[in-house]
Every structure is written in structure tokens, then in C-alpha cells.
Amino acid sequence: MSNPFAAVAITKHGVEMARGLVTRFPGTDLYYMSKFARGDEEERGYHLFEGSVKLILPDLFKQYNGLIIIISLGAVVRMIAPILEDKKKDPAVVVVDDRGEHAISVLSGHLGGANELTRQVAAVLGARPVITTASDVQQTIPVDLFGRSFGWVIESFDKATPVSASVVNEERVAVVQETGESNWWTYEKPLPDHIRVYTSAGEAMAASFDAALVVTDRLLTAEEEASLLRNGVLYRPKSLVLGIGCNRGTAAEEIERVILDTLHELKLSPKSVRNAATIDLKKDEQGLLDVCAKYNWRLETFSPEQLNAVPLANPSETVFKYTGAYGVSEPAARLSSGADGWLLEKRKSGNVTISIARIPFTAEVSS
Template identity: 60%
Template sequence: MRIAGNPKPYAIVGITKHGSELARKLASAMPDADLYLSEKFLQKGDEASVYSFPTNVRLLLETMFHRYEGWILVVSLGAVVRMTAPLLKDKKVDPAVVVVDDKAKFAISVLSGHLGGANALTERVAEILGATPVVTTASDVSATIAVDLLGREFGWKIDDDRQVTPASAAVVNEEPVAVIQETGEPNWWKRQTPIPKQIGVFPGLEEARSARPEGFNAVLWVTDRLLTEDELSIAPYRVVYRPKSLVVGLGCNRGTSFEEIENVVLTTLDRLGLSWKSVSCIATITLKQDEEGLLALSEKYGWPLLAYTPEQLNSVSIPNPSETVFKFTGAYGVSEPAALLAACTDHLLLEKTASGNVTISVARIEFGGGKADHITGKAGEVWA
């Protein structure tokens, strides 16, 4: 058996003559996939581009199952079910599994349709092969909201997933559901059809309560705020999504410890009633771009570090300019203008506040019109 040492996202598997032909066709159209064929159907020159396994594919699956994001198997559905069943752990970590029949009549989403992306992968495979996609997930066939995927492409995180299942049931059973969106990307509805009429979309709690005083069966709440029990009482089932909507501007004395910076950030956000899970990035001046405490904070929480030059910072009007700060940094402020620049806004949720060796400001990103499109990247990266 020859397997990939550095696997691509997907694996394509063929075990029969016709299945191998289909697998080759798929692989030629999917550069993000590794091709695995039974040793019996290898051809001259395959050594460079095709991986192999003995006649029984079970050993390949046992060895590589969780090393791929998704599997496309030109194998009978029953066989795939039997082989993969002992390998399953949890829907949050199991890979997507798509099955294609030997004549490419159907591409079937078998496992991890939503979280694992099997439904989307099924559509992709079906389009390449001219097959009929078979997707049985209720929210997909009903053209409604997929509760566990809402805002996923934007990086929204579910605060607590324990009520995802009953909230999903309320959605697919066409019960009254409220979507309350206070912040975050507005273009989360991607289907061509309108949002189902039993789902109301509101900018805030008061609007939702006014629209339906008797309440809702479930609420999907998109917010960076820490919600109260009274607010959540609008529905028996609640799913709270944390969009990446907050920017934390930071200044600090040289050598300030990671622990002190972290404590200031977390306690400040908590005092403001904001969730740290909604922090998109941290922002500072280029003089601090190598500060170990800031880099450690960026690394631990996955918050990209944006660093601006004094000239960039001075281009922003701030409420608390300081001649002292200018004397040492060349900028009239650090935390305030850095937060405003990174959030593409002119409004601060928190003006400059000093705490020990740290100065902190907080701003909310203004979504819409592409203003916040630059807030991307990896933790630890520094942008000027």
C-alpha cells in the first residue's frame, strides 16, 4: 500500500475497473484531492500521481480516514457504511464522505453533510461527473437555515452548541423562529429562494418582541454582547453566534508580560459586556509589533496583530490625543487610533483606558460595503 505522506484535503478512491476510470476523471478536475486506486488497476506511469492499496480498501480507510477532510468513494453505499462505522468519532471531527455508484448515476452525501461539508462536496462531484446529487439533510431539502452552519464562512462561532439540535428541529419543522442580528456580516442568506416566512429577521430584541409578543420556539442570536437570562427568555431554545466584530487597540510599556495584557483584555471586555470570542484582531503601533506579550496574546487566541505606523495613527481623529505619547512614539495615540483604523469606524466602544502597563481601547467593525474585508489573516501576522 502506498499512501500520501502529506495529504491534500480530499481523497478519491476507486476499486473496480469502471470505478477507477471515474476516480481518474474526478482527480483530473480536483487538484485538491489525492487519487487512490486498487493495485489491480494501476497503469504505467501512475507512480508519480496515484496512490494504491490492496484489493480490500478497508486497510486504507483504517489508516487514513481522519487525515482527510473528505472522502469520495466509487464504492457501494452498503460497503462504505460497514467499513466506516467503526471509524466514526464525532460529527465535529469526522470527515465528509461521498459515495458515487459505478456508473456515476448518483453522488450521495453519506456522512458529515453540514459540519464536514459533504453536501457541498456532493454537489461539486455531481457537477464534474454529470451525476444526480443526493442530499437528505432536512435544512437543505427544505431550503431553510442550517443552524449549525450559519455564518460559518465568515468565521462566526457558536457560543454553546447544546441547543443546536432542538433549534434545528424548530427550523425544519417550520415553527416560529427569530434571527436577531446585532452585528456581523449581513449577507449570510445564500440561497436563491426567500427566507422562509416562519423565520423572522430582526435588528434587536425589541423588534422581535414587538413582531411576536407571544415569543418564538427558537432564537438564533448574532451578537458580540453577553446576553442576560431575561433577553434569552424570548425562546426556549437559543443558539448564540459570535461574529468577528470587535477590535481591541492596545498600547503597553516595553516588556509587559503576556499575563498582564491578557488579564486587561479579558476583564475589560467582560466589564463592557462583550464576548472575547468576537474579537477579530488586536491593533497597535509598529514600535510594538515585536512585543512578546502581544505576540503571545495573538498566538493563544488566534487574533491577528495589526500594526500601524505613527503617520497612519496620526491620520485619525481621536478623543484623547497625548503630547506625552507623541514624545515617545511619534503618534498622539496608540490604542484609540489603532482600534479605529482596524475597525474602519469613527466610533469607539471604549476610549483609551489605562490599566497598569497596558492601555486599551475597543471598537466595533462596521460591516457592509466591503469596509472590513481586510480583517483576515493568521495569528501572529503583523500588518502595517
């Protein structure tokens, strides 16, 4: 299905409500029992079904990101119980009562987006959103969503549950943030006293804590892993920009190998790469495009004039002869990242030249 959501109804009032909802909530397909057909379903793209709604739910679970089910909560719980798999796979499920008074987040509140979907549906229907997730109710850090709006990637979910428990139970929580966006605290109240922010792993390891949220683009040392991830979650912010220069026709495999080897040598995570950057002449370089597509990296390009505006310690006359720019990887990395310098100024390996810059996020921590 092209739409991300599906609304399902099995009663007269539920169908009436659902028909109104889908006209005001874009991206929602509608399913209801054929006995309530009005004759305009084919024209409007509505779906009719016969028999128990339980029979169509397994397919809807696979087809949609979120389900809005206008049926009693108990009935929905019993129907979906046999088809639940995992919170990382199951769609969001929101239940709405037959009078549209309450919209209830039932399944995949955080990772699946049910809590946000509940708020949106409630706003459209004029209903009361019912959300029971502890971090939402207490207005604290949702461990499984931390940094998600910025594109941060969780390295592992292994400790997400116990760390979440530490957060909501007001145990000592260390937020170790070495890079990445710092404006993650969005509540209109101060950061709770049991949550402390540290700017380096070493600073946190010298303190006492029960759980840790670690935000870094570095590969942790064995000692850091043992201390911080014993009861911690590791997040990879999108903080690195790769400046890339290469000879025409360079294979994707060579470009990829240089990138990964260089990141590993510098002890940086590929998951923290935000994008690659190069000269306009390389915007159609297939090998580079293939690598960017594989890792879902955006490729940003600059004109020779833009690149030449960046001062370089060692401008290359040879590069200028062929491209009109005195350098490619170095200035491209700086321009794209907004950084004043480089983590890696320039390194040539075979047909590839690479530079790496870290995006300068504001130094002010959340409060």
C-alpha cells in the same frame, strides 16, 4: 497528509474515473486496489492497497477532511458504520456510483462540508449531486452552518438539533441579530414568514417564538439566556477590534489579562474579537504577538501618520514623543474597524492601554 481529500476506488471503471477526477480536482490523493496498477503510481503519488478497502478506511478517516468513495452506497454505509464518532469530528464522505452518474452526500453534510464537496465532485464528473439535508432541500437556514462563511462561532451545539427541527418544520423562529454581517440569506426567494428578524434581545423577548438564533457579541444576561437559549443557538460574530498599546517588553500574560478583564467588564465575548490593532513600532512586540497567536487574532499595524489622521479628544504629547503618534490604541481601533467611535475609548492598566471598537455592519437585514 498534505491534501485535504482522498478518492478511493475498487473497480476497473471506478479507478478510471478516480484517476481522471484527481487530475481535475486539486488537493485529492488517490487510493485503489493494486490489481489495477498501471506502473505510474509512484511517479504520480497514487497509493495502492491489497485486500479489503475496509481495512484502510479507519486511517483515511483520521487523515483527511473528506473522502470520495467510488463504491456502492450500501457497502460504504456498512464499512464506515463502526468507525463513526461524532459529526464534529467525522470527515465528509461522498459516494459516487461506478458510472459516475450520481455523487451522494453521505456523512457530515454541513459541519464536515460533504454537501459542498458533493456539488464540487459532481461538477467535475458531470454527475448529479444528491443532497438530502432538510435545510438544503427546503432552502432555509442551516443552523449548524449559520454565519460560518463570515467566521461566526457557535457558542454551544446543545440545542442545534431541536432548533434545526424548528427551522425545517416551519415553526416560529426568531433571528436575534445585534451585530454581524446581515447578508446571510442567499436564496433567490423571500425570507419565509415563520422566520422573523429582531435587532435586539429585548425586541425578540417581547414576541412569541419557538426557537431562536442569537447573533451577538454581548454576554447575555441570565434572563436573556433563559428566554432565548431555552431552545436557541448562540452565535458569536467577528465584530470587535482591540486597539492595543503597551510598553516595550510587556509580558503576554499581562496583555492577555488586561484584554480579558476589560471584555468581561464590558460584557463582551472574546470569541467575537476579529483582530487586534496597534502602531507599526509594535509589529514585533513578542508579548502581543503571542496573545494574538493564542487566540488566532490577526494583528494589524498602522504608521504614526495614519494614526494621527484620526481626531482624538485627548492627544498625548508623551506618546507622541516616543512613537510619533498622539495616540495608539484609540486610532488603531477605529482605523482597523472602520467605526466612527469606540465602545471603550481608552483605558490604561499597568503597561497596557486598550481601546475597543465595534465593526459597523450594514443595518439592512437579510430578506
